[in-house]
Amino acid sequence: MKWIFRSLLATLIGMLASVTVSANASHIVDAQLPSGKVASAYFQAGKKDRPAVLVLHGFLQTRAFPTVVSVVEAVSTAGYTSLAPTLSLGITKRNKSLPCEAVHMHTMEEDAAELAFWVRWLVKKGYPSVILVGHSYGNLQLLTYLGRQPSPAVKQVLMISLTDVEKKQNAQQRSALAEDLRSRIAKGSRALVDAEMGHCNKYVSPPAALLSYVSISRESILGALAKSTVPTEVIMGSKDDRMGPDWIEKLISRGIVVRVIPGASHFFDNQYEFDLQESVLKSLQGAASKR
Amino acid sequence: MPLSFPRWRFSPRPIAHYALVLSLILITALAWLAVAVLYDTAHLKEEVALSDEKLARQELDEAIVLLTEHAYRTAQAMMAWDEARQQLEDPIYYGYWRHSRALAAGVIPDTLAAVDLYDLNGHSLSTVSSKEASMPDSIRPQNIQPFMKREGEHGYVYYFFPFYRSPDQVHLLGYMGFKFDLQQELHQLRKFRYLDLSSVDIGVNEDRSVPLHELVSRLAFQTIANPETRALEKIISRSFYEIVAIIVLISLLAYLAIVSVITKPLRHLSSHIDDMRRGKGILNRPGFRGGHLV
Numbered sequence: 001m002k003w004i005f006r007s008l009l010a011t012l013i014g015m016l017a018s019v020t021v022s023a024n025a026s027h028i029v030d031a032q033l034p035s036g037k038v039a040s041a042y043f044q045a046g047k048k049d050r051p052a053v054l055v056l057h058g059f060l061q062t063r064a065f066p067t068v069v070s071v072v073e074a075v076s077t078a079g080y081t082s083l084a085p086t087l088s089l090g091i092t093k094r095n096k097s098l099p100c101e102a103v104h105m106h107t108m109e110e111d112a113a114e115l116a117f118w119v120r121w122l123v124k125k126g127y128p129s130v131i132l133v134g135h136s137y138g139n140l141q142l143l144t145y146l147g148r149q150p151s152p153a154v155k156q157v158l159m160i161s162l163t164d165v166e167k168k169q170n171a172q173q174r175s176a177l178a179e180d181l182r183s184r185i186a187k188g189s190r191a192l193v194d195a196e197m198g199h200c201n202k203y204v205s206p207p208a209a210l211l212s213y214v215s216i217s218r219e220s221i222l223g224a225l226a227k228s229t230v231p232t233e234v235i236m237g238s239k240d241d242r243m244g245p246d247w248i249e250k251l252i253s254r255g256i257v258v259r260v261i262p263g264a265s266h267f268f269d270n271q272y273e274f275d276l277q278e279s280v281l282k283s284l285q286g287a288a289s290k291r
Numbered sequence: 292m293p294l295s296f297p298r299w300r301f302s303p304r305p306i307a308h309y310a311l312v313l314s315l316i317l318i319t320a321l322a323w324l325a326v327a328v329l330y331d332t333a334h335l336k337e338e339v340a341l342s343d344e345k346l347a348r349q350e351l352d353e354a355i356v357l358l359t360e361h362a363y364r365t366a367q368a369m370m371a372w373d374e375a376r377q378q379l380e381d382p383i384y385y386g387y388w389r390h391s392r393a394l395a396a397g398v399i400p401d402t403l404a405a406v407d408l409y410d411l412n413g414h415s416l417s418t419v420s421s422k423e424a425s426m427p428d429s430i431r432p433q434n435i436q437p438f439m440k441r442e443g444e445h446g447y448v449y450y451f452f453p454f455y456r457s458p459d460q461v462h463l464l465g466y467m468g469f470k471f472d473l474q475q476e477l478h479q480l481r482k483f484r485y486l487d488l489s490s491v492d493i494g495v496n497e498d499r500s501v502p503l504h505e506l507v508s509r510l511a512f513q514t515i516a517n518p519e520t521r522a523l524e525k526i527i528s529r530s531f532y533e534i535v536a537i538i539v540l541i542s543l544l545a546y547l548a549i550v551s552v553i554t555k556p557l558r559h560l561s562s563h564i565d566d567m568r569r570g571k572g573i574l575n576r577p578g579f580r581g582g583h584l585v
Contacts, residue, residue, distance in 0.1 A: 037380075038456075091377045093457060101392065102374050103384045192387055204387070 029083075030093070033117055035110070038092045041085035041118060044076045051129035051155060052081040052122045053284070056115065059137030059163075059198050060098040062086040067135050067160065067267050067276070074277035080284065081127060085118045087111055087141070100200030103192065107212035112144040119151045131284060132230075133158045136242070136266065137198060140165070140216055143224045150230065157232040158283050160276065161266045162251070164243035166218045169196060174214055181211040199242070218247075222254050233257045233283050237264025237272065259283070306557060310549035314542050321538045325531060332527050336520075343514040347485035351507050357480045358448065359437070359503070362469055365399050366452040369406075369467050372398045378408055379454060379464040382416040389417065402475065404447055408454070409466040416465075426468055435466065437503040439473060439495070446473035446493040448503065487513045 029043045042063050046052075053075045057068045063084035076082045088094050089106040098104070115132075122130050130153045134142040139159040146157065166174065177195055184193070184207040193210055197203035203210070225232060236248055238260050251258050259279050264272035369375050374392060378385050385408070393399070393406045407426035408416045414429045425442070427449070435451035448471045456462040478488060490513035495501050501509055 090381070091373045092380060093376070094373045095371075096373055098373065099396065101396075103377065103388055103392075105377075105381065105384070190383075192384060206384075 029121075031117070031121060033088065033114060035088075037088045037090065039085060039088040039114060039117075040093060040095070041083050041121075042072065043084075044072070044082045046076060046081035047079040048126075050080050051131050051284075052083060052125075052127035053131045053133055054115075054118060054122065055082060055084045056132070056134045056138035056142060057084070057086065058135045058161075060089065060100070060200075061138075062095065062097055065097075065135070066269070067273075070268070070273050070277060071133060071135070071160070071280055074280055075133075075284065078281055078284070080131075081122075083118060083122055085114070087114055100197075100203050102204065104203060104205040105209055107209045108141065108144050108216070109212060111141040112148060115141055115145045116148075116151070119145075119154060123151060123153045128153055129155045131156045131158065133160065133280065134162075135160045137163045139163060140221065143221060143228070146228050146230060147224050154230050156283075157228070157230050158280060159232065159234045160268070160280070161236060161240055161242070162221075162234050163198075164218065164247040165198075165216055165221065167242055167244050167247075168198075171217055171219075174217060178211060178214045181207040181214060185211065218250070222250060225251070225256050226254050233259065235259045235261065235276065235279050235283070237266060237268055238262045239264060240266045242266045305554070307550060307554050310546065310554070314546055318538060318542055321534075325535060328527070328531060332524065332531075336524060339517065339520045340514070343485050343517060343520075347483070347487075347512060347514045348507060350481075350483050350486045351477075351510065351512070354477050354481055354483075355503065355507060358471065358473075358476050359450070361400075361476070361480065362437070362448075362450040362471065363452075365403070365469055366450070366467060368399055369452075370454055370458075372396075374398075375408065375454070375467070376456065376464065378416060379410070382408075382410075385416040386418065399469075402472075402479065403469055404472045405470040407468045409451075409468065411463065411465055413466060426470055430466060430468065432466060438500040439493075439503060439506050440500040441493045441495045441497055443497075446495070447471065448473050448476070448506075449500075483515070485514050485517075487515045 027043060028040055030038055030040045033039050055063075055068050055071050055075070057063055057065045061068070063069075063072075063086045068084055072082045072084045086094055087106075089098055089104070090110070091098070119130055119132075130151070132142050132145075132154055134157070139162045142157055142159065146154075169177070181193065184191075190206050190208075192204050193207055194202050194204050195210060195214075197205075197210065197213060234251055234256055236243070236258060243266075248258055248260060261268070261272060261275045261279060264275060268276035374388065374396065375398075378388050389407070394401045394403060399406065405426050409430055409432075410416060411432070412429075413432045415426065417428075430451055432453075435453075437448060437450045439446050439448045441447075449468060450471070451466055451468045453460075453463055454465045454467045456464050473493075474488070474491065477483075477491070492511040494509050494511045
């Protein structure tokens with residue numbers, strides 16, 4: 001009888017302990033950025049012998065975006081430590097996607113600096129190896145970061161649905177817009193500009209901030225990918241309507257490893273969610289075996 | 292000495308007079324009854340009117356509570372809104388946000404007449420004051436009680452709330468102010484059973500403000516006519532007139548009956564007795580040949 005009571009008590013204590021551990025293992029982290037703004041991230045600790053995976057959301061989105069959540073779930077379940085920050089975009093504790101018509105004062109450089117902050121945060125936390133995973137426009141922020149002396153802890157980059165910036169506006173249109181913005185900046189104008197940018201038909205931003213995004217072109221993306229010292233892999237959906245028909249070929253022609261999931265869209269929704277998870281895990285395991 | 296009372300001797304009156312007096316007494320009694328009923332009806336009507344007014348005021352009180360709850364929910368939505376927080380942290384493009392985003396983004400109700408954000412000292416973030424949506428240029432953070440102000444034909448209710456960075460309400464970023472069109476909000480917030488909303492008179496001088504807790508007592512209004520009470524009043528009035536008509540008819544019939552059944556035969560009998568006194572033949576009168584007197 002005593003023995004049964006003790007085992008029941010032990011089971012209960014064990015259950016309570018496991019709840020506490022799991023509650024500690026995953027939580028929302030708030031951190032003050034060098035700019036003074038407070039940014040937050042979802043953090044889930046995994047096995048210590050595995051690299052930490054930082055998953056970055058797309059343009060104006062948050063870590064709650066379904067594609068990001070799906071990838072974070074997959075890597076966490078596989079035992080990787082995961083960190084999914086929400087870029088502040090100049091707003092303390094931003095927790096919702098930012099509409100195109102809102103005032104966008106953030107710049108690409110600030111986004112990259114925030115990314116660098118979270119990589120440092122992971123390293124300080126005791127993760128010597130970090131893998132960066134981006135979705136859509138978030139990949140351009142990863143590329144910008146990689147172009148500015150990335151931390152040696154970054155061992156691999158995985159880009160999901162790498163954005164083709166010239167899908168909606170061609171190189172000439174973007175170049176003309178960039179020229180107009182430079183001219184406004186030269187005149188000292190800080191008046192808001194309302195322009196077509198990314199998926200937005202009306203993106204409202206001061207000239208300098210807008211220019212930091214508009215100055216990115218297909219060529220600059222391909223050039224940055226080619227120059228990157230960190231091994232990079234791209235995962236694309238064959239039915240992604242946010243890229244030009246030759247975008248995948250262009251990437252492959254520059255020697256970039258591209259995995260194409262047949263039938264998947266830009267967001268890898270429906271049944272393609274599992275194909276994406278499988279593909280991401282394969283890439284992570286491949287990187288681990290190379291190391 | 293024995294007491295002697297004066298003896299009133301009335302000369303005999305025609306029986307028609309007695310019948311008339313009787314009828315008058317009856318009519319007077321019934322008229323008195325009718326007046327009493329009328330008085331009670333008027334009293335009841337007055338009581339119902341008072342009760343309706345009380346209920347209408349109660350409705351108005353409840354509507355103001357609803358409006359306050361609505362303002363509080365709007366404040367919560369505002370605090371959770373990233374863009375509003377951005378303006379308090381960096382108000383450089385506040386003018387654009389206030390005119391193009393604040394009421395158009397769908398986060399706070401677009402039925403609001405105006406919205407404004409204030410810094411920690413209570414100064415509006417607007418660099419230029421806007422005439423079209425006149426919000427106060429500054430507020431006193433230590434006294435941000437809601438109030439109502441009359442502007443033109445409309446009454447506007449102003450609410451101010453502290454704006455915190457997060458729901459834990461630790462880090463104060465500034466203040467927010469909302470302006471509601473009183474009549475429009477009352478119309479949207481609830482249905483009124485007793486209060487005639489179109490009759491609400493603000494009753495406050497132009498540009499004078501009234502603390503919200505005094506508002507209901509300052510408003511003048513009319514109540515909506517209660518259809519059941521109106522129907523009851525109609526029934527009582529109709530019944531009253533019907534009773535009067537019946538009394539008049541009954542009195543008339545009674546008078547005719549007395550005249551034809553009592554007065555006339557008695558007058559014949561009296562004439563016959565007079566004839567007998569004068570020595571005239573008893574059976575000469577045709578009315579008595581058959582032997583019936585009455």
